[in-house]
Amino acid sequence: MTKKAVIAMSGGVDSSTAALLTQEMGYETIGITLKLYTNEGICLTKTRTCCSLDDVEDARAVAAKLDMPFYVLNFTDDFEENVIERFVEAYESGYTPNPCIDCNRYIKFQSLLTRAEKLGFDYIVTGHYSRIEQDKVTGRYLLKKGLDDTKDQSYMLYTLTQEQLAKTLFPLGNMRKEHVREIAEEHGLVNARKRDSQDICFVPDGDYAGFIKRYKGIEFKPGNFVGTNGQIYGQHKGIIHYTIGQRKGLGISFPQPMFVGGIDTVKNEVLLCKAEELFSTELIARDINLISCERIDEPMRVLAKVRYRHKEQPATVIQTGEDEIKIVFDEPQRAITNGQAVVMYQDDVVVGGGIIKETQPVRADYTGD
Structure with missing residues (x-):
């Protein structure tokens, strides 16, 4: 048949x-x-x-x-x-x-x-x-x-x-x-040389914050930019405008480059930090899906990537619950971002992945070396 x-x-x-x-x-x-x-x-x-x-x-x-x-x-x-x-x-x-x-x-x-x-x-x-x-x-x-x-x-x-x-x-x-x-x-297909789409399809102009404001029909309240020691640097435009690792579009200047290192929705604060403070070695991911195995019963060596364009990095994964994994990288990784997916590989096989929910606190002791 x-x-x-x-x-x-x-x-x-x-x-x-x-x-x-x-x-x-x-x-x-x-x-x-x-x-x-x-x-x-x-x-x-x-x-x-x-x-x-x-x-x-x-x-x-x-x-x-x-x-x-x-x-x-x-x-x-x-x-x-x-x-x-x-x-x-x-x-x-x-x-x-x-x-x-x-x-x-x-x-x-x-x-x-x-x-x-x-x-x-x-x-x-x-x-x-x-x-x-x-x-x-x-x-x-x-x-x-x-x-x-x-x-x-x-x-x-x-x-x-x-x-x-x-x-x-x-x-x-x-x-x-x-x-x-x-x-x-x-074979004469009309789209043989058609350009690939690069944008999120429902946000064709790439302005995520603008889309969210139009979709919700509301403005998002400004709040404080704060430093790692609690100092206030100025006012942000609303938390939807920011993501971990962001440098451009902050609207304030510093004697050295500063980056978004965290977002506190309860306090409506955006944490700013130095480049070296963006690095962390561990993450917790939930809403997991495993493909190559049904469960990770003991620590497993993998290559893990924390965003689509991120190069896979050596790490150890431990399954800490029915729907949770902990990943510890051999070397600190820059700007691990809550909400993004972490996907694990062994050679060219996908072990599985999940949504990043927690990372280590911003580190002050890592120099990036």
Whole structure:
């Protein structure tokens, strides 16, 4: 019996080429673009994002070229509840979230997979640069880095469960981006040379604080900038404007560079510190998902990264509860940020990850050497 796959099509070259390759592997396919929000829902009158009309039409054109049925599904309610509202609540709580991880977790690999199963399809397919393999010994599905290390997206996918991995295909995992574009060009796909999207889709101008104020319809109260010894430096514009490690946009000057080192939502204070005081060696992460193993029963050596563009660093992880891990880095790491994800690797295999909730206090004794 022919296997059936739903292709999640954003209108970009990656998902379009993934559709082409899935067909060439013999799958029966349909293309689906997810309508995630309206302009009014994100307080804009015009947008140039991954959910724009042009992107939908590019996806539709590719589906027509591949003689594949194409549909647009309305997921706006799910997206607002599980991505936009989580994003806003995180900033209000002094955290710095990664909404793309939530979109993968709750929309693409939960809501879309559920819809695909109801339609009688066996798999969902995306254009992510990652790989899925099954461990022949344990039977567990493994998430691995993509072959193209400049495009690897495994960090964004650490929330995938065993059930989701078993029903997901990543046709681009063993390919490099330029080869993907060449295949698209050879087959006459309209988006073969289309520029990749860089922004958070519902904040196309990159002004997170402006979006949150428009979305909530309120202004956020100013408060004090404070130093590590409690001294008051001046007034901040509202905590949603700041994230750990930030230097620019503080609005006050110092004889030496100063950075955001912490956010206290109870006192409505933003802590400023010197560069060397941004380093810490330990973090606590919760809301964890483990992929390569069911549980971490004893201290495990891993390579861990604390943000998408962070280079993995040697560390030891200890599972301290059913939904909590502690990670101790061999060397202090700069600007570990609550709300971001920490993802652990062994070689190119994703062990798992979680959301950073606590770090060591800002250190005054580390010189950065």
